Amino acid sequence: MLYQKLLTGWPMPNLMRRQILSGMSHKKIHLPTKVCVVCLRPFVWRKKWERDWENVKYCSKKCRQMAN
Known part of the structure; x- marks a missing residue:
């Protein structure tokens, strides 16, 4: 109905x-957050980062490329 x-x-x-x-x-307000080291914007935990969350530094591929 x-x-x-x-x-x-x-x-x-x-x-x-x-x-x-x-x-x-x-x-999903209980998910951990981090701040991107390139754009300084906060981003939220994603399932695909589950195993490697401690090493995640960038919010996107674009920020990762800009850092290099």
């Missing part, structure tokens, strides 16, 4: 609609 309301345009914020449709029932 909730799924039908989502598809029919039942008034709900887009973020909440995406979370329900994707199956995500929580916000």
Whole structure:
């Protein structure tokens, strides 16, 4: 029933609609963060960095290339 309301345009914020449709029932506020050494912007832990999080220094490939 909730799924039908989502598809029919039942008034709900887009973020909440995406979370329900994707199956995500929580916000990812508990993930660790670091600051990129090149652009000095904060970035959040990603699953692909799980094994090597201690050595991650750059937020993107572009920042990694700019550092070299």
